[in-house]
Amino acid sequence: MKRIEVKLSLGAVAPLLDVIKAAGDSLDDELAASVALEQIDEDLRSEWRDELIAAQNGDVRNLLALFDSEFFTSGVVNFDEDNADSILRSCAAVRLRLRERYLGTFSDEVLETGEVLFEEMPEPERRHFMCYLFLATVQELVIEHLEPTLSDE
């Protein structure tokens, strides 16, 4: 099984975990992305939403589980083919939530390019933005190394 180990800076990443946890908790009974359920058959809607939320919660749990005792000892997190899809989705969900709840003052262009002056950014906005970028980096790593035939440019 293909697997990657990533050594993270504990000092840089540990402060972001509270942000991920808070955003993940806020997704406990809400979907991260807007879903136009009115187009779905009425008898399907509730079941559809419940299944999506359950899957979303499972993915967020998998993301948080990366940061276990090994991470706090060595700074290492492990990605493999078993957790890759779940990690990709959970990063998307948390990033969508961060954008919606905490990064509303930034334009889409700024968020896409990441071109901001961190020094001028107040806390806790800075931490939310760092977390937003960190999760994008995690997604890029997983796509590049665990989905090679899908990311061959």
Add this chain to the structure above:
Amino acid sequence: MTIDEIHTAPSPKVEAETAESLVGPWKVVVMNDPVNLMSYVVLVFRKVFGFDENQARKHMLEVHEDGRSVVWCGLREKAEHFAFILHHWHLTAVLERNETD
């Protein structure tokens, strides 16, 4: 951030289900969002629809530049199935009637 170790193994699993089909009474339309990475959207299109890299990238660019892309057309039940999977991947997908069909 550094990658300490990369272990290689056989090819990754791909959840491809069908080739591109743009004929049918219901359209699955993916709408733009400012959050999801382009590489992520391409990957999701490849996994969900079995698109090759060029097809997936074409649809991703349509989403990015035009705000939306029709990624599949067909029967209602299958369209709902694809919309559900796209929602599972946190893409904004809607169903529309295909007026040209």
